[in-house]
Amino acid sequence: MPVSIQRVSKTYNRYGTSVDALDDVSLNIPDGQFVSLVGPSGCGKSTLLSLVGGLETLSRGQISRTGQPAIVFQEAALFPWRTVLDNVAFGLQLRGVGKRERRDRAASALRMVHLARFAEAYPYELSGGMRQRAAIARALVLDPTVLLMDEPFGALDAQTRALLQDELLSVWERTRKTVLFVTHSLDEALILSDRVVLFSARPGRIVADVAVEAPRPRDTADPPLAALQRHLRDLLAAEVEKVARAEMDADWEGAAVTAPSPEQNVGADI
Amino acid sequence: MAESISRISTAANREQAQSETEAGVLRRSQRRAWGGRLLFFSSLLALWWGLAASGVWSASLLPSPAAVAASLAEIGASGLLLPAIATSAQRMMIGYVISLAVGTMLGLALAQVRAVDETLGPVVTGLQSLPSISWLPPALLWFGAGEAAVLFVIVMGAVWSIAQAVRSGVRSLPPLTLRAAQMLGAHGPRLWWHVLLPATLPTFLTGMRLGWAFAWRALMAGELLSRSLRPGVGRLLSQGRDTQDMAMMLAVIVVILAFGLAVDRLLFLPLERVVARRWGVEGA
Numbered sequence: 001m002p003v004s005i006q007r008v009s010k011t012y013n014r015y016g017t018s019v020d021a022l023d024d025v026s027l028n029i030p031d032g033q034f035v036s037l038v039g040p041s042g043c044g045k046s047t048l049l050s051l052v053g054g055l056e057t058l059s060r061g062q063i064s065r066t067g068q069p070a071i072v073f074q075e076a077a078l079f080p081w082r083t084v085l086d087n088v089a090f091g092l093q094l095r096g097v098g099k100r101e102r103r104d105r106a107a108s109a110l111r112m113v114h115l116a117r118f119a120e121a122y123p124y125e126l127s128g129g130m131r132q133r134a135a136i137a138r139a140l141v142l143d144p145t146v147l148l149m150d151e152p153f154g155a156l157d158a159q160t161r162a163l164l165q166d167e168l169l170s171v172w173e174r175t176r177k178t179v180l181f182v183t184h185s186l187d188e189a190l191i192l193s194d195r196v197v198l199f200s201a202r203p204g205r206i207v208a209d210v211a212v213e214a215p216r217p218r219d220t221a222d223p224p225l226a227a228l229q230r231h232l233r234d235l236l237a238a239e240v241e242k243v244a245r246a247e248m249d250a251d252w253e254g255a256a257v258t259a260p261s262p263e264q265n266v267g268a269d270i
Numbered sequence: 271m272a273e274s275i276s277r278i279s280t281a282a283n284r285e286q287a288q289s290e291t292e293a294g295v296l297r298r299s300q301r302r303a304w305g306g307r308l309l310f311f312s313s314l315l316a317l318w319w320g321l322a323a324s325g326v327w328s329a330s331l332l333p334s335p336a337a338v339a340a341s342l343a344e345i346g347a348s349g350l351l352l353p354a355i356a357t358s359a360q361r362m363m364i365g366y367v368i369s370l371a372v373g374t375m376l377g378l379a380l381a382q383v384r385a386v387d388e389t390l391g392p393v394v395t396g397l398q399s400l401p402s403i404s405w406l407p408p409a410l411l412w413f414g415a416g417e418a419a420v421l422f423v424i425v426m427g428a429v430w431s432i433a434q435a436v437r438s439g440v441r442s443l444p445p446l447t448l449r450a451a452q453m454l455g456a457h458g459p460r461l462w463w464h465v466l467l468p469a470t471l472p473t474f475l476t477g478m479r480l481g482w483a484f485a486w487r488a489l490m491a492g493e494l495l496s497r498s499l500r501p502g503v504g505r506l507l508s509q510g511r512d513t514q515d516m517a518m519m520l521a522v523i524v525v526i527l528a529f530g531l532a533v534d535r536l537l538f539l540p541l542e543r544v545v546a547r548r549w550g551v552e553g554a
Contacts, residue, residue, distance in 0.1 A: 055449060070453065077450040080549045081468045090464070091454040122548055138454070 001064075002145045002178040003029040003052060008061035009203075010047055020203035021047045024061075027197065027206070031145075032176040036189035038232070039199030039207075040240045045182045048204070049148050052180060069146035069180075070139035074154050076131035078123040078138075085110065085119040088138045095142075109141035110134070112171055129160035133167065140171065147177045151184065165192060169216060186236060190229055191218050198235055201242040208235055333517040341517035342524065350506060355529065358489060358502035361417070365424030366485055373429040373481065374474075377436025378462055387437075394430050402427035402484065403491040415498035420489065427488030428481035435477020439470025472542075472549050479538045486530050503529070 010022040021044040029035055037045040050056040052063055053071045070091075078087045085106050092102035110116045113133040123131055132152060139147055152168075153161040169192060172179060183189050189196045190212055198208040210232070214225050245252065315335055321327070322334035329337065345351045379386045380394065405426045409419040443466070451465040467474070493504025501509075503526055510519035 053453065055452060068455075071449075073446050073450065075446055077444070077446040079447070079465070079468065081471065090456075094455045094460060094464070124548065142454075 001028050002031050002066040003027070003069075003180065004062075004064045005048070005052070006062040006064075008048070008051065008063060009059050010044065010051060010056070011059045022051075023203035023205050025204065025206055026061075027209075029178055029180065032178055033195060034172060034179045034181065034193045035195045035197060036181045036183055036193040037197050037199060038183060038186055038189050038236065039204060040201050040236070040243045041184065042202050042243065043199040043239070044202060044204030045199050046150050049150050049180060049182050052146070053148050066145040068142075068144060069148045070142045070144040071148045071150065072132070072135050072139050072152045074151045076123070076128075076135040078131055078134055080123050083120050083122055084115065084126070084134050087123070087134060088141050091138065091142045106137070106141055109137040112140060112174070113137045113167060127160075128156055129164055132156065132164060136168070136171070140175065140177075145178060147179045149179065149181045151182050153188070154184070161188075166217070168192065186229060186232055187220050190220050190225055190232075196232065198232055199239070201239045201246070207239065208232060330514065330516055333520065337517040338520045338524065341515070342521040345506065345518060345521060350501075351525065354501055354503045354506050355525070357500055358493065358504070359529075361420060361424065361489055361502065362482075362485060365421045365489070366428060366482065368421065369425045369428035369432060369481055369485060370478070372425065373432025373477075374436055374467070376429065377433040377477075378440065378466065380433060380437040381440035381466075394433055397426070398430035398434060400426075402488040403495070406492055406495060410496065415496065417499070420492045420496065420499060423488045423492045424485045428485035431480040431484060432474075432477045435473050435480070436470060439473030439477075440466050442473070443469050472545050475538065475542050475545055479534065479542075482533065482538070483530065486526075486533075490526055 005025060005027040008022060008025045009020070012019045012021055025044075025048065027035075037048065039045045047056065049071070051058050052065060053069050055071075078084075079090070082090065085103065088109055089102040089106035092105060097105070107116060107119060110119055113136050115130060115133050115137060118126060118130065118134075123134070126134065136152070153164050156164065165188065179193075181189070181192060186196075193212055195209065195211050197206055198210075199205065200207045210228065212225070212228065214222065218225060220226060220229055318335055322329070322332050322337075333341075342351075376390070376394070380391055381387070402423050405423050406419065409422040413419045413422060447465070447469055451461055456465050489502070490504040490507075493499060493502040494508050497505075497508070499505070503522060506525075507519055507522045510516070510522060
């Protein structure tokens with residue numbers, strides 16, 4: 001198992017009050033699987049990703065993983081003073097890879113995301129989608145066993161997002177990395193992943209863990225997928241309502257959340 | 271097919287035409303700025319000339335622009351001016367390099383280590399408001415009446431604004447930049463060198479510019495006050511005072527201004543332009 005999460009809990013202490021972000025989460029992810037983590041905002045799905053990535057320390061439990069995972073964040077977070085190629089090569093530079101080799105490897109990572117033409121451009125010259133592709137190349141070049149993606153397309157417009165989803169799938173089909181993909185969009189999770197893990201409202205627990213077996217490319221309107229989507233959407237809506245109830249006044253009637261929207265952005269940050 | 275090609279080419283023409291007009295507008299506005307400047311400074315000069323010629327003040331208090339220019343030519347020809355400029359510039363270089371090194375380290379420490387910020391932070395803010403020439407008397411006793419004392423005064427002038435700029439630059443970095451750096455494996459000195467310093471460059475440059483101005487003022491005051499030093503530009507000013515030569519004093523002031531302006535325009539401004547362009551897009 002490239003990623004094995006055993007009974008993990010995470011509690012934050014801020015200004016004297018403690019907040020439980022994750023409660024007793026266990027998850028085993030086999031090699032090459034594309035797993036999406038979905039849940040209402042604040043459910044700890046991003047926290048889990050940070051824990052797997054080693055950017056935060058866990059409170060209880062155990063995480064084992066093969067190698068150092070690479071992460072793609074919601075924003076590209078490229079370094080503006082470096083060209084696209086040098087941004088992608090930076091991780092290799094820190095690992096002591098020689099100049100020629102790291103440039104070659106960075107260039108081939110850029111080719112994988114179809115950004116080779118912009119290798120010598122600076123980040124300010126790129127669109128949001130291009131920057132995010134550069135960020136994916138920056139992660140891929142390290143050749144990690146595990147790729148962690150934290151709502152990587154969340155800040156993009158719908159067309160660009162669809163384009164990047166296709167591109168991500170083709171990269172994944174070629175490299176067969178193990179992918180942990182956090183998203184608040186159920187549609188996105190269903191289109192991309194082998195498996196969708198649904199989290200409860202805070203503290204995050206696993207509510208559902210379902211395999212998605214439909215062949216790719218997928219359309220969420222196909223009957224089996226649509227049925228799965230309805231099932232998960234109801235579960236998710238119940239969790240979102242819990243979050244809303246905690247945030248709203250006591251006189252709130254509730255339940256309006258279950259109304260289906262074309263893009264299931266339940267749990268999006270408001 | 272042919273139609274679509276022609277449409278594309280008209281679009282390209284239009285774009286080209288538009289960029290030409292943009293360049294034209296830019297050139298015109300620059301020309302206008304220079305025209306305005308020329309007009310402003312020549313009227314200022316004319317005013318000065320008129321006042322000096324009016325005889326309201328004696329020539330020993332308000333010499334004419336011509337007398338100042340003549341004096342400038344005279345100290346230039348006497349072989350005093352160039353060595354003095356060289357001496358002052360050399361002191362600035364040494365003092366400024368030391369300030370950069372110390373200020374950068376201090377700024378990074380303030381930004382990254384809470385204990386340092388809580389203890390040294392207010393000290394830095396306080397010292398920044400202290401005119402650094404105040405350090406000259408103690409420095410003369412500590413280091414003797416030599417180069418070390420005046421370097422100390424320069425460093426005390428420049429180091430605080432540089433440190434403050436580095437501190438606030440690092441503090442205001444987007445958290446995601448740091449997480450990305452951490453994810454890629456940048457830690458310790460390599461995080462500082464490869465990420466924190468370049469990321470804060472825009473703020474850093476502002477601090478460097480400010481530090482330079484403070485250091486230059488401090489040096490001029492130091493050279494003016496301390497007679498035991500090898501003569502720099504500030505010393506020429508005090509020579510002017512000794513001989514009651516107003517034209518020379520004004521000529522030296524012009525030199526001091528011109529030097530400061532030249533460094534700003536030739537060094538800092540081009541640097542800032544490059545950085546602003548490249549770092550321009552926030553959160554790239």
